[in-house]
Amino acid sequence: MDILNILLSESFWAASLRIATPLIFGVLGALLCERAGVLNLGIEGIFVVGAMCGWLAVWLGAGLWGGVLVAALAGAFFGLLHAILTVPLGLSQHVSGLGITLFATSVSYFSYRTALPNVSSPPRIEPFQPLDFPVLADLPFFGTVLFQQTALTWLALFMVVAVWYVMNRTALGIAIQAVGDNPDSVEAQGLSVFALRIGAVTAGSSLMALGGAFLTMSAFDAFFFGMVNGRGWVCIALVIFASWRPGKALLGALLFGAFDALQVRLQTQMGAAVPGQVFLMAPYILSIVALVIAARSADYPRALLTPWFKGQR
Amino acid sequence: MSNIVLSLNGLSKKFGSVVANADVSLTLERGEVLALLGENGAGKTTLMNMLFGHYLPDSGTIDVADANGQLCPLQLGHPLAALSAGIGMVHQHFTLAENINALDNITLGAEPLLAVRRSTRLARSKIDRIIEKSGLKAPLSTPVGRLSVGERQRVEILKALYRDANILVLDEPTAVLTPQEADTLFENIKAMTKDGISVIFISHKLHEVLAFSDRIAVLRHGVKVGEMATSQADEKAIARMMVGAESPKVERTKIATGDPVLQLKNISVAGRSKRDSLEFVSLEVHAHEILGIAGISGNGQGALAQVVSGLMTLSEGTIQVGGKEITKPAPQAMISAGVGRIPEDRHREGIIGAMTVAENMVIERLEDSDIQSRGLLRPDAIEAYARILEHSYDVRGPGVTAAARLLSGGNIQKLILARVFERAPKVILASQPTRGLDMGAAAEVGRRLLEARERGAGVLLISEDLDEILGLADRIMIIRDGQLVETKSHDREAIGLMMAGEAA
Numbered sequence: 129m130d131i132l133n134i135l136l137s138e139s140f141w142a143a144s145l146r147i148a149t150p151l152i153f154g155v156l157g158a159l160l161c162e163r164a165g166v167l168n169l170g171i172e173g174i175f176v177v178g179a180m181c182g183w184l185a186v187w188l189g190a191g192l193w194g195g196v197l198v199a200a201l202a203g204a205f206f207g208l209l210h211a212i213l214t215v216p217l218g219l220s221q222h223v224s225g226l227g228i229t230l231f232a233t234s235v236s237y238f239s240y241r242t243a244l245p246n247v248s249s250p251p252r253i254e255p256f257q258p259l260d261f262p263v264l265a266d267l268p269f270f271g272t273v274l275f276q277q278t279a280l281t282w283l284a285l286f287m288v289v290a291v292w293y294v295m296n297r298t299a300l301g302i303a304i305q306a307v308g309d310n311p312d313s314v315e316a317q318g319l320s321v322f323a324l325r326i327g328a329v330t331a332g333s334s335l336m337a338l339g340g341a342f343l344t345m346s347a348f349d350a351f352f353f354g355m356v357n358g359r360g361w362v363c364i365a366l367v368i369f370a371s372w373r374p375g376k377a378l379l380g381a382l383l384f385g386a387f388d389a390l391q392v393r394l395q396t397q398m399g400a401a402v403p404g405q406v407f408l409m410a411p412y413i414l415s416i417v418a419l420v421i422a423a424r425s426a427d428y429p430r431a432l433l434t435p436w437f438k439g440q441r
Numbered sequence: 442m443s444n445i446v447l448s449l450n451g452l453s454k455k456f457g458s459v460v461a462n463a464d465v466s467l468t469l470e471r472g473e474v475l476a477l478l479g480e481n482g483a484g485k486t487t488l489m490n491m492l493f494g495h496y497l498p499d500s501g502t503i504d505v506a507d508a509n510g511q512l513c514p515l516q517l518g519h520p521l522a523a524l525s526a527g528i529g530m531v532h533q534h535f536t537l538a539e540n541i542n543a544l545d546n547i548t549l550g551a552e553p554l555l556a557v558r559r560s561t562r563l564a565r566s567k568i569d570r571i572i573e574k575s576g577l578k579a580p581l582s583t584p585v586g587r588l589s590v591g592e593r594q595r596v597e598i599l600k601a602l603y604r605d606a607n608i609l610v611l612d613e614p615t616a617v618l619t620p621q622e623a624d625t626l627f628e629n630i631k632a633m634t635k636d637g638i639s640v641i642f643i644s645h646k647l648h649e650v651l652a653f654s655d656r657i658a659v660l661r662h663g664v665k666v667g668e669m670a671t672s673q674a675d676e677k678a679i680a681r682m683m684v685g686a687e688s689p690k691v692e693r694t695k696i697a698t699g700d701p702v703l704q705l706k707n708i709s710v711a712g713r714s715k716r717d718s719l720e721f722v723s724l725e726v727h728a729h730e731i732l733g734i735a736g737i738s739g740n741g742q743g744a745l746a747q748v749v750s751g752l753m754t755l756s757e758g759t760i761q762v763g764g765k766e767i768t769k770p771a772p773q774a775m776i777s778a779g780v781g782r783i784p785e786d787r788h789r790e791g792i793i794g795a796m797t798v799a800e801n802m803v804i805e806r807l808e809d810s811d812i813q814s815r816g817l818l819r820p821d822a823i824e825a826y827a828r829i830l831e832h833s834y835d836v837r838g839p840g841v842t843a844a845a846r847l848l849s850g851g852n853i854q855k856l857i858l859a860r861v862f863e864r865a866p867k868v869i870l871a872s873q874p875t876r877g878l879d880m881g882a883a884a885e886v887g888r889r890l891l892e893a894r895e896r897g898a899g900v901l902l903i904s905e906d907l908d909e910i911l912g913l914a915d916r917i918m919i920i921r922d923g924q925l926v927e928t929k930s931h932d933r934e935a936i937g938l939m940m941a942g943e944a945a
Contacts, residue, residue, distance in 0.1 A: 299552045299559050302545045306538035315495075316536040317550030317600070318521035430539065438495075 134393045138272040143392075145277060146347065148385030150175070152284040153339030154363030155370060155377040156291050160332030163295065163372055164325045165308035165431040169225025170210045171336050172360030173232030177202045178340025180236035183351045184243060186253045192345060196280070199341035200334040206232050207333020211326040218435030229360070237353060250350035256280055278346045280338070285378075287335065292374040304328050308429035311436040321436050336360070365415055369422045372429065383418065387411035444470045446639050447528075447608050448512060452491055452501035461487040462663045464501070469608065469641060472634045476654035476671070477643045480683055480879040484663035485643045486533070489610050493530040494520040505608070529601020533612040535593050539586030543579055543596045544568065547603045571602045574636065576629045590738060591622040598629070609633070611642040615649060619737050620907070620937030627653045645683075647676060659683055683880070693891050698915070699728030700764070702899040703749070703780075703868040708758035710744055717744040719923045721757070726868060726899035731890060733914025734903040734925070737940050741923035742903050743785065746872040749901060750782050751775035763867050776805055781866030783857055785873045785903075787850065791857045794846030798838065799827030801845045802860050834859040835885075851882035858889050869893055869900045875909055887913055907933060
C-alpha cells in the first residue's frame with residue numbers, strides 16, 4: 129500500500145514535526161490567552177508580524193537568535209495592544225482580535241515594502257540549520273525524525289513542557305487558571321485581574337510570533353506575502369481540540385502536521401488522477417472533524433470572552 | 442485597650458439615583474457574633490462590600506483594630522488592604538475558581554506569584570490545623586467544581602482564616618444549606634469566636650438570627666433602623682423594624698382536594714449531569730392542592746421543572762395533564778394543556794427583557810382573538826389589557842410600554858404572575874417563586890398561589906425555602922438525587938434530615 133509506505137517513512141514523520149512546529153507555538157500562545165479568559169483572534173496577524181520582524185532583523189544584520197527575540201517582542205507589543213483593548217477597556221474580544229489581525233498584517237507588509245522598496249524576488253537569509261547531534265542523529269528512525277530538526281523545533285517542544293510546568297506547578301499558573309474561570313476569586317484574594325490577564329495575553333502573543341518567526345527563519349529563508357496562510361486560525365481550532373492542555377496541544381499540532389505532510393505525499397503519488405486542491409483541503413477538513421468530536425466535551429474556561437470590571441458583581 | 446475591633450462610621454453609597462446605604466454606623470467587639478438583618482435590597486451586602494473594598498463609599502470611614510487593639514483607619518476601596526487588616530469575607534455568590542482545587546483556591550494570592558518552585562506542604566499543614574480547630578472539613582485536593590455547596594462554603598471560610606482573618610463577614614451563609622449543615626456552620630462559628638474571631642453575618646431569616654447571634658443590627662432601605670442585644674430582642678418588634686409594618690400573614694383554609702390535574706408516572710430523564718437528571722419519578726397534583734417539593738439545590742429540581750414545562754425529552758414515563766396524556770411534551774403543548782409556569786430564573790426564563798411589559802404579559806396567549814386578528818397583533822388591545830393587569834397585580838415600573846428588563850425582580854415576578862394567573866391554568870408550576878423577593882412581594886406570591894388553589898388549580902411548588910413549603914403546601918415530597926419521596930411529617934427537623942439523605 130502506498131499510504132502505508134508513506135506512514136512508515138522517516139521523512140514523513142520528520143516533515144510532520146517540522147510542519148507542526150509553528151502550530152505548537154501558536155496553540156500554546158492561544159492556550160495561554162484563553163486560559164486567562166481572553167480570546168486572541170489577533171493570532172493570524174501576530175504570526176505575520178513575527179515572520180516579518182524576525183526575518184527583517186536578521187536581514188538587517190542581527191543574529192538568528194536576535195531575530196527570534198525581535199519577533200517575540202513584536203508579538204508581545206501587539207498582544208499588549210489587544211490586552212489593553214479587551215481587558216481594562218472591556219471591548220469585544222472578537223472585534224479587537226480581528227482588528228489586530230488586519231492591522232498587524234498590513235503594518236508588516238507596509239514595513240516590508242518600506243524597508244525593501246526595489247526588490248523583485250524576496251531576499252534570502254541564512255536560516256537555522258538542523259542541529260547536529262552526534263551519535264543520536266545516526267539512530268534509525270528517531271535520528272531523522274527528532275535529531276535533525278532545527279533549534280526552533282526544539283524550542284517549541286521545550287515550550288510545551290515549560291507552559292505545562294508554569295500552568296500546573298507554579299502559583300502564577302494557578303492564578304491564570306483561576307482568572308479565566310472566575311475573576312472574582314482572584315480579586316477577592318487581593319490579586320489583580322487586569323495584571324494577570326494582560327500578562328498572559330502579552331506572553332501568549334509573543335509565543336504566537338515565534339510561530340511566525342519559524343516560517344521565515346527555519347522552514348523558509350525569506351518573507352512572502354500570504355505565507356502564514358491561515359495557520360493562526362488553525363491554532364484557534366486546535367486549542368479547543370486540546371481542551372486547553374499543553375500536552376494535548378502538542379498532540380493536536382502533530383496530528384495536523386501529519387495530515388499536511390500526508391497530503392503533500394499523496395499529491396505527488398496520485399496527483400494525476402485527483403486534483404491537487406482536494407489534498408490541500410484534507411488537513412482542514414480533518415481538523416474540522418476532529419474539532420467536532422472534541423468540542424462536544426470541551427471544557428471552556430468559564431470566564432472566556434467575559435470582560436471583568438471592578439465593583440460589578 | 443478597648444474591646445472594639447471594627448467601627449464603620451457614617452458610610453453612604455449611591456448607585457445612580459438609588460441610595461444603597463445612608464450614613465450607616467456600626468461597631469463590632471472581639472469574639473462577638475453580630476447579625477446584620479434586613480430584607481432583600483435593604484443594603485446589607487452593599488455595606489459589607491464597602492467594608493471589604495469591593496465598593497468605594499461615597500462618604501464615611503472605617504476603622505479596624507491593629508495588632509495592639511488600636512483603631513486605625515482602613516484604606517477604602519482596596520480588597521488587599523481589607524485582607525491585610527484581617528477582614529475576611531464569604532460572599533453569597535462564592536468567589537471560587539472551580540477548575541482548581543480547594544488548596545489552590547485558599548493559597549491563591551497568599552504565596553509569591555513568581556516563585557519557580559511551589560511547595561504546598563506548609564500551606565497544607567496550616568490548613569489542616571485550621572480545620573482541626575474550627576471543624577470546617579473540606580476535601581483539599583478535589584477541583585472545587587466537584588464539591589457540594591456546603592463544602593464550597595467551608596472552603597470560602599478557610600480562605601479567610603488562612604489569611605489570619607479575625608473579622609469574618611458571612612453574606613447569607615445559610616441560604617444554600619440544609620438545616621443540619623446550617624447548624625454545623627453555626628457550631629463552627631461558635632468555635633471560631635472562642636478564638637477571638639469576630640463574626641458579622643448577614644441574614645433575612647429571623648429564627649437563625651435569634652438563635653445564633655449576640656447582637657442584632659437591622660437595616661431598612663439602606664438605613665440602620667435598630668440595634669439590640671439578642672437576649673433582649675423581641676421577634677415581633679424586629680420583624681416590624683425590618684418591613685416597617687406588621688408582616689402580612691398568609692391565611693390558608695382547608696379545602697377538600699379534587700381530581701388529579703397533573704400526573705407524572707415513572708419519569709426518567711438524563712440531563713447533562715447527575716444533578717439535572719430524574720430517576721423513575723412519579724407524582725400527582727390534585728385540584729385544590731399545593732404539592733410542595735422540598736430539597737437542597739441541585740438534586741433534580743431543575744429537571745423536574747423542565748419536564749413539567751415541556752422543555753426536556755423524557756427517556757421514560759408519561760405525563761398527564763387534566764387526565765389527558767401529553768404524547769409529545771413541548772412547551773406549547775404544555776401551555777395549551779393548561780400548565781402555567783413560574784420559572785426559577787425569572788430574568789432569563791420568565792421574561793424577554795427587550796420586549797415590552799405588555800408584550801410579555803400576552804406572550805402565552807397570542808392565539809386568542811382579543812390579542813390578534815388574522816395573524817396580526819392588536820397593539821392597542823394588548824396595551825389596554827396590560828394596563829388592567831398592571832393595576833390589578835400592582836406591577837410598578839416605567840409603564841407597560843417600557844422594556845420588561847427595566848423592572849425590578851419583584852415586579853418581574855408580578856408580571857409573570859399576571860401572565861400565568863389570567864389564563865386560569867389547571868396546573869401551576871412554581872419554581873422558587875419567592876427567591877430573592879422581599880417579604881411583601883413574597884407574601885403576595887403566596888397569597889396568589891393559595892387563591893389559585895381555592896379556585897381549583899393544582900400547584901406544584903418547588904422550593905429550597907423550607908419555611909415557604911411548610912407555610913403553603915398541603916402535601917410535601919422530598920427530592921434527592923433525582924428521586925422523590927413523600928413525607929407525612931411537617932416537622933422542620935425531620936424534613937431537613939430527609940433532604941440531607943439521612944433516615945428521618
